[in-house]
Amino acid sequence: MFEYIDKSRVLSHVCLSSYCSFGVGGHAKFLLNLHNDEVVQVLHEIKGKLDYFVLGKGCNVLIADSGFDGVVIRLIDDKIVVHDNTICVDSGASLNAVLNIASTNGLSGLEWAAGLPSSFGGAIVGNAGARGFCIGDVLNSCQVVYKNDIIDMEKGDCGFGYRTSVFKQCGYIVLNCTLNLTTSCIDTVKANIKHINSLRNNPKGRSAGSIFKNTTDYTAGQLIDSVGLKGTTIGGARISNQHANFIINYGNATSNDIYQLIVLAQNKVREKYGILLDLEIVLIGF
Ligand SMILES: Cc1cc2nc3c(=O)[nH]c(=O)nc-3n(C[C@H](O)[C@H](O)[C@H](O)COP(=O)(O)OP(=O)(O)OC[C@H]3O[C@@H](n4cnc5c(N)ncnc54)[C@H](O)[C@@H]3O)c2cc1C
Numbered sequence: 001m002f003e004y005i006d007k008s009r010v011l012s013h014v015c016l017s018s019y020c021s022f023g024v025g026g027h028a029k030f031l032l033n034l035h036n037d038e039v040v041q042v043l044h045e046i047k048g049k050l051d052y053f054v055l056g057k058g059c060n061v062l063i064a065d066s067g068f069d070g071v072v073i074r075l076i077d078d079k080i081v082v083h084d085n086t087i088c089v090d091s092g093a094s095l096n097a098v099l100n101i102a103s104t105n106g107l108s109g110l111e112w113a114a115g116l117p118s119s120f121g122g123a124i125v126g127n128a129g130a131r132g133f134c135i136g137d138v139l140n141s142c143q144v145v146y147k148n149d150i151i152d153m154e155k156g157d158c159g160f161g162y163r164t165s166v167f168k169q170c171g172y173i174v175l176n177c178t179l180n181l182t183t184s185c186i187d188t189v190k191a192n193i194k195h196i197n198s199l200r201n202n203p204k205g206r207s208a209g210s211i212f213k214n215t216t217d218y219t220a221g222q223l224i225d226s227v228g229l230k231g232t233t234i235g236g237a238r239i240s241n242q243h244a245n246f247i248i249n250y251g252n253a254t255s256n257d258i259y260q261l262i263v264l265a266q267n268k269v270r271e272k273y274g275i276l277l278d279l280e281i282v283l284i285g286f
Contacts, residue, residue, distance in 0.1 A: 110179075
């Protein structure tokens with residue numbers, strides 16, 4: 001299989017724990033490090049034979065201990081090109097690399113993303129955001145793979161919502177994007193990034209950021225805290241004492257330890273408030 005791909009980029013029986021921020025998860029049958037122009041051929045080859053998913057930096061996923069009996073695709077193209085106030089970005093670029101290039105070109109609109117760990121594709125798919133802003137705000141258009149075809153999509157087609165998009169709902173693969181930023185002063189943009197970085201106070205340890213989405217009236221952290229679960233530990237995983245919507249792999253947690261804490265939080269909050277906490281992270285292989 002995959003004979004048209006350089007052998008060094010076709011890995012089999014790969015342990016996925018080192019590819020995600022939680023540091024947990026079993027093996028994948030294959031892991032392919034692909035250039036954008038190889039994706040369609042791969043999808044064509046595996047159609048009806050193997051499942052697949054795309055992995056960015058793995059900062060918003062929980063991969064099962066049993067792993068994934070299919071193909072994990074990682075996009076390695078990471079070109080970032082600036083034209084006036086527009087930036088074209090490949091999905092494999094890191095969000096912070098794009099932010100750095102924006103700042104050195106005096107382009108404003110992404111400062112809120114300072115310190116947010118993400119590939120660019122992962123940020124678009126989950127409509128990553130912070131401090132009331134999100135990546136969909138600055139997207140102009142993108143190129144995606146849908147049903148084995150490459151298509152161009154405008155911002156209005158992307159179905160952006162709170163930590164979601166049509167790509168997340170319908171399984172599109174995002175290859176690259178064009179952003180529209182605002183021309184500003186380099187020093188101002190850099191000062192804003194420094195300020196946002198100083199406000200970031202994520203709990204220490206291996207996590208995937210916020211586990212659940214906030215509800216309209218309360219944050220997920222408030223609800224979990226109010227049912228007394230802060231600091232609750234199962235195996236090597238703990239609901240953070242600092243931020244109840246974070247679960248930390250503080251030792252040798254298994255994916256199942258983390259999953260049990262997720263279910264516990266959902267059950268306790270539903271029993272007390274009748275609210276079902278909706279996952280922000282993506283479960284893989286469960
Ligand atoms: C310490 C910490 C702090 C965080 N803070 C924030 C925050 O402030 N705001 C926030 O929004 N998030 C936050 N997160 C969560 C995470 O950083 C974001 O969700 C990020 O955008 C995930 O990007 P990723 O590349 O790691 O995606 P992954 O975790 O690899 O993937 C997430 C989902 O996107 C899919 N995907 C990834 N790339 C593609 C692609 N090119 N095409 C199609 N599907 C794709 C995957 O299949 C998966 O379903 C935080 C995480 C951590 C660990």
